[in-house]
Amino acid sequence: MTWEVAVVGCGAFVPGFAGLSGWVRGEPSPDHLTARAEIVPKRQRRRASSLSKAVADAYADALGESKFDAASVASVFGSAIGEATTMVGLLDQMWGDAAMLSPMRFATSVHNAASGMLSIATDNRGITTAMGADYDTPAMALLEGIGLVLARGESVIVCCGDEAPPEDLVADGVGWSLMTAAIALCPSSDAPASCPRLSELMIAPGEHLSSQPGISENQLEEMGRNPSIGLLDLVVAIREGTRGVRALDRGAGRGYSVRLHGVAE
Amino acid sequence: MPMTPYPITGFAMCNSIGANRDEVRQSLFEGRSGLGPSPIDLPFEAMVGAVRGELSPLPSSLTMWSTRATRIAAHLLGEIAPEMERLRERWRPDRIAVLLGTSTGGADTTENAYKHYLSEGSLPEDYDLFRQHTFGAILHVVRELAGAKGPAWMASTACTSSAKPLATAGRLISSGMIDAAIVGGIDTLCAMTLHGFRSLDASSKTACRPFAADRDGLNIGEGGAFLLIERSGDPIALLEGVGESSDAYHISAPHPEGLGARLAMERALEDAGCAAASVDHINAHGTGTRLNDVSECAAIEAIFGREVPVVSTKGYTGHMLGAAGATEAAMAILSIVEGWIPASLRADPVDEKIFVNVSQERVDGEVRRVVSNSFAFGGNNISVVIGAPR
Numbered sequence: 001m002t003w004e005v006a007v008v009g010c011g012a013f014v015p016g017f018a019g020l021s022g023w024v025r026g027e028p029s030p031d032h033l034t035a036r037a038e039i040v041p042k043r044q045r046r047r048a049s050s051l052s053k054a055v056a057d058a059y060a061d062a063l064g065e066s067k068f069d070a071a072s073v074a075s076v077f078g079s080a081i082g083e084a085t086t087m088v089g090l091l092d093q094m095w096g097d098a099a100m101l102s103p104m105r106f107a108t109s110v111h112n113a114a115s116g117m118l119s120i121a122t123d124n125r126g127i128t129t130a131m132g133a134d135y136d137t138p139a140m141a142l143l144e145g146i147g148l149v150l151a152r153g154e155s156v157i158v159c160c161g162d163e164a165p166p167e168d169l170v171a172d173g174v175g176w177s178l179m180t181a182a183i184a185l186c187p188s189s190d191a192p193a194s195c196p197r198l199s200e201l202m203i204a205p206g207e208h209l210s211s212q213p214g215i216s217e218n219q220l221e222e223m224g225r226n227p228s229i230g231l232l233d234l235v236v237a238i239r240e241g242t243r244g245v246r247a248l249d250r251g252a253g254r255g256y257s258v259r260l261h262g263v264a265e
Numbered sequence: 266m267p268m269t270p271y272p273i274t275g276f277a278m279c280n281s282i283g284a285n286r287d288e289v290r291q292s293l294f295e296g297r298s299g300l301g302p303s304p305i306d307l308p309f310e311a312m313v314g315a316v317r318g319e320l321s322p323l324p325s326s327l328t329m330w331s332t333r334a335t336r337i338a339a340h341l342l343g344e345i346a347p348e349m350e351r352l353r354e355r356w357r358p359d360r361i362a363v364l365l366g367t368s369t370g371g372a373d374t375t376e377n378a379y380k381h382y383l384s385e386g387s388l389p390e391d392y393d394l395f396r397q398h399t400f401g402a403i404l405h406v407v408r409e410l411a412g413a414k415g416p417a418w419m420a421s422t423a424c425t426s427s428a429k430p431l432a433t434a435g436r437l438i439s440s441g442m443i444d445a446a447i448v449g450g451i452d453t454l455c456a457m458t459l460h461g462f463r464s465l466d467a468s469s470k471t472a473c474r475p476f477a478a479d480r481d482g483l484n485i486g487e488g489g490a491f492l493l494i495e496r497s498g499d500p501i502a503l504l505e506g507v508g509e510s511s512d513a514y515h516i517s518a519p520h521p522e523g524l525g526a527r528l529a530m531e532r533a534l535e536d537a538g539c540a541a542a543s544v545d546h547i548n549a550h551g552t553g554t555r556l557n558d559v560s561e562c563a564a565i566e567a568i569f570g571r572e573v574p575v576v577s578t579k580g581y582t583g584h585m586l587g588a589a590g591a592t593e594a595a596m597a598i599l600s601i602v603e604g605w606i607p608a609s610l611r612a613d614p615v616d617e618k619i620f621v622n623v624s625q626e627r628v629d630g631e632v633r634r635v636v637s638n639s640f641a642f643g644g645n646n647i648s649v650v651i652g653a654p655r
Contacts, residue, residue, distance in 0.1 A: 003440065003441070080399055080400075080401070081394070081398075081399060082421065084398075087372065087375075087457070088379065090457055090460075090461070091375075091376060091379045091380075091457065094456060094457060094460050095379075095380060095383060100460075100463070100464045101457075101460045101461055101463075101464040102464065103461075103464040103465045103466075103517075104516075106457075106460075106461035106462075106464055106465065107461075107465065107516050107517035107642055108516060109457075109461070110368065110421070110422075110423045110641075110642050110643065111368070111421030111422070111423075112421060112422040112423055112641070112642070112643045112645060113516075113643065115422065115643055115645070116511075116516050116642060116643020116644055116645065117516065117643075119511040119512075119513050119643065119644060119645075120512075120513050120514065120515070120516065120644065122513075123513045124511055124513055125510050125511050125512070125513050125524075125525060125528055126509075126510070126511060127509040127510070127511075128422075128509075128511050128643075128645065129420055129422060129429055129433075129509075130420070130421050130422050131400075131418050131419060131420045131421060131429075132399065132400040132401075132418065132419055132421060133400060133401060133404060133417060133418035133419060134395060134399050134400065134401030134404075135401070136401075136417070136418070137418075139416075140416060140417070140418035141418075143416055143418075143437070143442065144418070144433060146440075146442075147433060147436040147437045147440055147442060148436060150436075150439075150440035150442075151435070151436035151437075151439045151440045152436065165394065168379065168382055168388075169375065169378075169379070169388070169394050169398070170394050201442075
């Protein structure tokens, strides 16, 4: 079966860089060490986790580029460990003094915290999903988004991100640093010919980012362990105009790749 | 355009009222609740729906992935082993997807591991975040035991988690990405969720009373349900349509007039290409909280009127959170197959702000089409239309 969807926007949040463009240029920005989440009203933003805020920045950039209607666009949020830091905070509360948990922290400990926050912030009553598949999260989130485009003709923003895992729950040297990325998809027939296309999600070898200006090899290696890195690799390739079969994980997943190309290539 | 109805060719359930679909069927038929005191040590009273008895260990090759959630998953697969064998004969392994949902995943194991860490200064030797906590652990076990090599992921949208895969399965089959899917979900009891719902003042110390005037909250339950959905095949029932929506209102409270719930039900009917009048029964989200039941029933009344029998099965199983959607879809299938609608337990007297037909006695008779609702934190809503084979 052959299919094709168009990419009409991208976004990312990497701490220390000004969005996807800053990351691609390799220009560190001390003004962007934390996510701003300006798409979210202040009151909600104060309660949001660092992951949810980073998701909001990547989502907002992809949404802005795509020019999709914020109040109706469908969304898919992928994360391997979700709000694990919030969960550990709740466990500390629960076993610390056996007092009542923070109800707000509990309500925002769910995997779909960012999905709910953004639907409220954008007054969106459309379809939104949160999911995870460990190191296959980018590939599977992309497939969920592609399914929405192909089966329902939806415009979709797929966003993946993982915060650093709680230090107490992982061995030394296996952690990673926070990053999020987002991609805006729509039916190929709805997009200009200049927009890149995706087709053929498959288990096959593919290329991924192997060096990056503005960041040390150690930092790059640490970021490369992030289960959501595959989507960042893909949006960087799109922004740089690269084509070909792009890997959606860096060896820790089942080896999914996607074909990135132009119209009629 | 309405979706193509897809055959549901097998289903399994395991929860506090039964270890398999026959036991669940019997409990629903007899109006027997599975709620009881919490087996988890808590500093407060809580009534829960716990899976009874011992779960079998995983095969030795999967021991490293052993958690309560993965053992429930293996148990569910065991119940549909003959149907799975038939499914594998019909479709290539890489065309069979595993699309599940959970809210807790392996959180119960992580809770215990973290407690060990706080007291001993180290995690238990056999604890591994990626083998016990994250969603990949359950997916790995299901894929291995089922022989499914297609796409696999876990939806996690709190209490709608295991209904979401029904929507995904329909879309992926329709777009040609897969031919069949194991869909469903699993959740296990955790101290954190019991503490959490108490902190929200949403849990009841006694057996929950969905729709009743003096209801005072929910009980948490555990367990799971799997359904097999195929491109074609011999149907037990049909997945006819799914409607999804967001409240865009509040992170943990439903829209007061049930706006998102109404949108989900309207979209599900549109997706199924059927009229509200053709629906014989609604398996409501019906948590037993003050806010949910009134807003959901207002939405039901606006679409379906006051006649269609409305039932909450959470009075039997408790609120199975991430496993509720699939479990209640499976109970909808039971109603169609068996020809009766279970009673909604402990609803008397019904809240005077609720005007729908809360069915407090079992209703015997043909059931052709059921709508099953699930709503969640984040204002996430989904309604599923299950129909009798045509």
